[in-house]
Amino acid sequence: MTKRVLIVATHGFEQSELDGPKKALEEAGFETVVASLEPGSITGWKDKNWGDAVAVDVTIDDVEAADYDALLLPGGQMNPDILRMDDRVIDLINDFDDLDKPIAAICHAPWLLIEADIVDGRTVTSWPSIRVDLANAGADVVDEEVVVDGNLITSRNPDDVPAFSKALIEALTDD
Numbered sequence: 487m488t489k490r491v492l493i494v495a496t497h498g499f500e501q502s503e504l505d506g507p508k509k510a511l512e513e514a515g516f517e518t519v520v521a522s523l524e525p526g527s528i529t530g531w532k533d534k535n536w537g538d539a540v541a542v543d544v545t546i547d548d549v550e551a552a553d554y555d556a557l558l559l560p561g562g563q564m565n566p567d568i569l570r571m572d573d574r575v576i577d578l579i580n581d582f583d584d585l586d587k588p589i590a591a592i593c594h595a596p597w598l599l600i601e602a603d604i605v606d607g608r609t610v611t612s613w614p615s616i617r618v619d620l621a622n623a624g625a626d627v628v629d630e631e632v633v634v635d636g637n638l639i640t641s642r643n644p645d646d647v648p649a650f651s652k653a654l655i656e657a658l659t660d661d
Contacts, residue, residue: 489555489658490517494546494575498564501530501537502644503592507558510651516658519543519554523572531562546574551581556658561593561613561643570601580604583637588657590639592650596620599638609633610640 491511495504508518522528522542530537551557557579559566569575579602582589591599596612597619599605606624611617611633620627632641632649639657641650 488515488517490519490553491556491558491654491658492549492551492554493518493520493558493560494522494569494578495520495528495540495560495565496522496568497528498531498562498568499528499540499560500562500565500593500644501532502647503560503562503595504530504540504558505538506644506647507560507590507592507651507654510648510655511558514655514658516555516655518558519549521546521549523569523575531564546572546578549578551578551585551587554582554587556588556590556654557582558654559589559591559595559598561591561595563594566595566597570598576602586637588637588639588654590650590654590657592641592646593643596640599640600625604638608638609635610638611642612640613643 527539583604593613600623609626617627631646632653
């Protein structure tokens with residue numbers, strides 16, 4: 487059976503941080519499912535302006551962690567800031583963590599890991615502006631292309647997408 491990766495995003499996601507990993511996962515033979523707060527489509531952020539729309543496959547209300555093999559959280563400043571205020575998203579992240587399934591968060595998306603209270607004692611990386619937030623939440627913060635700590639996979643920015651995608655694919659093929 488094909489492994490499924492849930493991608494959770496909303497308007498303002500960093501275009502390359504959703505599109506790049508999604509394409510790499512699909513090319514590696516995994517199914518990707520885009521979930522958001524509302525049906526329809528969501529629009530990315532690209533080069534300091536609005537980017538392309540991505541179709542929403544399912545809403546957050548209609549997903550359960552048990553139905554997926556991993557969770558992908560793209561960054562962008564707006565996207566995780568909106569998502570971290572939604573209890574359904576935070577509960578879903580906690581469900582993935584409780585099931586010890588891979589959770590991949592890039593750029594500003596580790597804000598969501600802070601909100602879910604799952605970074606204390608873990609080694610992570612992120613976009614520079616949220617590293618203090620991660621440290622204040624108890625994380626050991628490093629400046630590396632990709633960091634894998636248990637089920638958490640984190641990266642810093644769009645330049646890290648290839649390494650980030652590779653780490654997630656490896657996590658999915660190791661089990």
